[in-house]
Amino acid sequence: MKVLFLNGPNLNLLGKRQPEIYGTTTLADIEAQVRQRAAADGAEIEFRQTNDEGQLVTWVQQAAGSFDALVINAAGYTHTSVALRDALAASPVPAVEIHLSNIHAREEFRHNSIIAPVCKGQICGFGNASYSLGLAAAISITSRNG
Secondary structure: OEEEEEEOOOHHHOOOOOHHHHOOOOHHHHHHHHHHHHHHHOOEEEEEEOOOHHHHHHHHHHOOOOOOEEEEEOHHHHHOOHHHHHHHHHOOOOEEEEEOOOHHHOOHHHOOOOOHHHOOEEEEOOOOHHHHHHHHHHHHHHHHHO
16 A cells, blocks of 8 residues: 655744644654554555645646555645645545644634545644554545455
């Protein structure tokens, strides 16, 4: 089983950006934690990060045939990107939406995820554990489908 983790804008700044919200762990640290979990679960993972909306769309489109599931932290594009939503809707690869913070407990504009309706589910508010929970969800949904 292969799972693609997609990370959107500003996640490259984890560990430095608003540590009171996102903590002090870097994206590389999170990736290392998820790699350990994936190895224990017999899954292969690939982590990618971009600040570019179009690149996220391209990666979603290219996932079919190479990955069994997507785990996506679209960051700010969660609330704004119709293009990303459309790419996820068109993809045969099931997706799990994740967030480090609880987007429903934050600013009003963050409460609405336009990608949630085209994902299998959403995990938010568990900090770094949101990524491991996303992996577990991806494994679960692909096991049920195949």
